[in-house]
Amino acid sequence: MESFDPENFQNILREIRAYSVSPLEYKNSLIEELRKLAEFLVWSEQHKQTFFSEFIRHDTQQDMVNILENSSDQPIILQLLQTATLLAHNLSKDEDKKYLLSSKFFTMIVSFPFDFTDEEVVEHYMSYIKGLAINISKQQLMNFLITQHFCLFTGAMMFFNYKETLIKTASRTIILTVIKLNHDKINEYVLESGFFFSLVSNFWQIVKMMNNCEKNREDGKIEGFMNEFVDLLYYMNDIFDQDMPDFNSRLSCTFLATMMPVLVGSVCGEAGESYRITCHLALMIIAKVMQLVNTSLILDPIVIALFADNVPVKIADLCRATPPKGPEEEFVIDFNITKTNSFMHKTLQKLNPDESYLDEFSFNEALMSLFILQACVSNQSISKSLLSSLGLLSQKDIHKQELLNGILGEFQYYANSYSDKVLDSIFSLLISDRPIKFLAFCVSCKIIYELTCGPAYKIHKKHEKQLHKILRKIILRLTEALDNEGLKKFLIDFFETEWNFVKNINFSTCLPIPLYRSYVLLSDSANSGISIRKLSTDSTGSQGLNTKKVQEDMRAFFIVYKLIKIIKKDDPNEYPLEYSDILELKINDYVDTRNFIYDVVTIDNKIVYVSETDSYLLLLEVDPELAPAARVIEILPWKTLKVSTDITRNAIIVNTQKKQNPNIFLQIKNRPELNSLQDKIVQRINFSIYMEGEMIRSFLETLR
Template identity: 25%
Template structure:
């Protein structure tokens, strides 16, 4: 006999429950989508008499006896029956107590007797097979004191239930020794179809009974709300009468009432989730119209929730986003309040943007989705509402939020450069990802087609970010007490132009690059509270206004774009200190200085700015021409069009290199400069003749040629400069002067000499392979319509530039990286040489094919017929030198030492003598010949030291690149062999063998590359190129 207690679980949370074996009896306990019919806990109603209800069970020789303590239960409230599946079910007091128990197989399910005792115990007597008496003595004796009540039947099995006062079966009581735990998984005695109108009606009726919702009955309300959402979603797809009942009974009103009387967060969370599920899944337009009408949704939106609970805020934002997802020209009006056809209230938008700058990224994303759904509806009254005060503050706050993101990124960049850490790359990636998300949001907002929003975004970005922060940062490290670096400014300028597609923003930003630095320094770097801060600073001709009259000002020449000395920025050996902080030069000239004089990151960032300007479709071609970066093909196309429409009477202007296409394009630049002065207080007006596209074009070419001739710049940056140069001059050397050609030729010769030195270096066996691969890549990059990489690479590679690699300077890994850099630069300059001759780039570089292996070579005499000897291969030990080597301490092994070369490949082979063939051996160990750096020990002349490098470059393999970076941070070293020989003569013989085979290997590499090195530059046409190709003023300035 066993006694198992069953305690009330209403006050126990799922997290606090202790697992009990009898919970396995309830197969729906942890159902993933529980409904009211499948509750996770017993529903609890307010009842002061319901306490710690227990059910006792025992088995006697004649019957199974159940006893339940039900205080406060009347005779009309107790119900006992057996269902179709053989479960004994007990319910009392309007769901005050419910229990369900599987009867044993020997129980007679049609012979059940129950009675209520005076001490509030309900006794249920289930007879066992062959032992049941129709009239139990205990019951019969007390029949006069019992009351027959309504009988419930299940599965067609009925029995009478009597309430008998004072009946106490002492024999049965003494047999109670166990207490069983059972889980009531449904709330109703008669099973119902979960997805039925009857069930929906029952749930609605139950909700109406609650006058207050607290911790006692919250579970039932939560389950009811969840089930209603499931039923209505089902009915929307199968039976429209479900939602008709929902409207008829005004269940939305019940939802609002439940929210008002609720004292718990759980009910608020479930109500918001229920509304979100319904709004997202209901496809019927009638259903959406009803939900949005009668101000129920607006009431929920404006309800004062306790958002200290993070879960509640998440569900609230999801609810707002769900509502916004159903907005269209018809439904949006249901959520508005208007007066005289003017929107005066839009709670969805107003409440949503309150969380636009929440610290949680998911919430910010949801709010942005909400606002985009509002903007893309296209309702004119709503458009007027969102761009009217005070709602326009949202856009200024949005730009301020973006400004903070930019400042945080700058701080990360500076920290990475000063003290890099292993997680610097991840932090930078996360920061730039957030910045680009914000910019793409700006772009999505603009794409909604609301003109005033585009104007607001443009004005706020220029006023709060570009003019006061980004541009001055190119020349000053601290702006308005905000530390920001030029690298971040260059990256942000690229991102804004590339992502935010606003014509005015692009053209005004480009126009600011023609202004002198000091105009912005005086306008934005003086603190507002300072006495030096003018109310509205005005600058003329790049100088402060000192009281000069407007008439006199019109006569003053402008030097805002072209410096007075006319100097262009060609990097030369006489260049000393950079003048990036010179406030007299323009931002355009600063970018060119970064290209010709800045470090690798500054040069690459400036190149990306020029490339972004070139790729920005919103930018007027006249602005590109004034900047000096209008591609040659676009120039010819524009002049051809002008010639066809008769705008130019002189037909020779079409192909004249002296012609500037700025004559009618200056109006766009003038308009932008006027807007800068009138709206932002930055005056840098220019004279029309001060802007010479041809002069500016040659300044850009000067800077690019200087970049290509620099030795302290990475190949990646040079490739970017080569792409830009090819875009500007896609045909030939027509716009290069003699100095340009000489600089490029000298740089090419230096790079060729560096590549020849690599033939004698550590990796000659892979040089041709790397050259062929980089040739294809460079050709693809140069001929591509857009740059190979995005500006984000400028930021993400900072940890690479600033990391302290632990690689030894003379290791083969360092030599391998240097080889790749030399090959990349050589390939670029070689392809530019072909480009200068006006020839198309070949698919493959001109190199000789592999030569036949000599019959007298050691590789042939050794009998090797494979490209790479593998362990276990049999070789002839011709010229082999016996040696000893220990790969483990104290365990020396005897080998035969061989050095072999075959074409551009070479190996050091250690073979063991064959027992069957005296003149043959079995290859045991193979190492690359190239880069072994043989050296005889000074103290032990019988020892030969060899450096053993890997057979491949790990960073060239995309699969191994990540592993290589991790190993690189820990420090990579080469292997070392010390081989011992019998005598000094044997050691010198081995040394000579290695040196000889290395020479053969290098000679073969040089032979194959000879056509590439003897490239005929065909300079016979170069003599015709003179300084007449450019104006005399530019020629003199470039010298």
């Protein structure tokens, strides 16, 4: 490929200068030279220096400016932008960066009125100004912003909420880079620019779009909008992390003034206002805010509005106000001037079970209220003194604070008590006649654990009794399932599986908030958070019970059982059933066949011994040269097996319910022996199921 020739480049510029309107052949030549220049500027320091030595000449800069100002051909505009972008991202020497920032052409690009309806122009423009923002020194960026009338900042603001993610991310990176400079004159400009109102308005716009999806039942779109909302929360956290009082005050006041009427007002206020959203959606968004925001400036007023008996007048007024249409003056909340709160009763009422639980929306309102409570007791950014006064301070935090006070010689102890209103609401939900889904059980037990089971405190006897009462109600439903022949086998098959699932749930970490109402279960992995975990295929039993409900009951049983074990300081992860005949064998072990009673079959033309123990079917592959030793090829619990006969193959089909190779064909030439072995296997399966069921029943009875 032909190399970039600085002299040829200058000749083209001179020829273009000679014409008031550039001929087409010169435009094409210019595009080609700029393309070659862009390629070599990336790789060669020599070419950068050669270019700069030519470019800093006044006539060359002026030629480039004239081309930019007078050319309406998009290919030339794009090539100019691409060349500038490559320079902005690849310059490494301070001297080169000074050339760039002192150039009329390169500084002009930042404020030039490009045709931003062209997506390629937007892409190259944003890449260029991002390259400037992140590739020059802090002092150079300060000087550039101030001397160029903050055009870099305003240019980035234009695309703060652009449809393309990469453009939007570039815009937000530039603005955050400017904010981090923390320069008085720049800070003053940012505060007066309306940026913080624009940022919060984006929250409001996303919420409105989610609300429209909710009304139109377009559930699939809500997840994408919620992800955008969460990204904005993290971005807002990045700004708060700079710890700049003026910015923090302006941003928190703007957020509260705009979002409190929309969120808390929609949960607790009167319906009918145009800016209200559905209660369920408002609760879900509040839960996200409470979980992810990292400043008490926003969190404390929301917690007070939802749970305090008396609320500062300013906070109450914010919840009932109309969201502002433009930037407003900052305000100060006087926590001494309060009024009786009507919000708290409505908030906790979401947790009270009633006939409305037949409605899926009402259940999810209760579920989201639980996630808000979980965030209250878990988010370390909420003021500890506030949580303590509301009875929502976790026992771990109480213990830490008391230890710290003791070290400092300050003997002001937090009261070791929790809000009876809150816990009574949670217990009334768990103990209601209408069973609730496992996720609600899990979050409820997490909150109970946080509030009552810290290292310095023991749960109140009243609440321990309530937990036992909840456990007994679930046990009664599981016992009914054991009495139903259609559900008994299912319960036995899944009992240990569900225990292993619940065992991995950790009370000491927050459960992630599900994105929407259909997300009601925990995932298989303890580390993967909340997602859909499919239950078994639903099949209704003769007594009106179904397998899906039985599986949920098993999970709910184990999570409450685990919490009670923690309260009693027992090992919460020890499997509750004990087996006396556990085999100390593994696949590929060798055993002495003289120690077993067995039947001889063939599998894939290999001689195999079929042996039985109390709980397991063993398949032993025989090697005549090693007899009487045989290799263990399968260890299968009887309770998991199903059998049928393939007469055409003279084989018993053993279905193991495994995903890979689920069927084992035991071939026997003699038909009577085939029937006899099948009868023995069926009897052993039935007996194993019976014994397993009785073991589970006995275990449940000991807990009633």
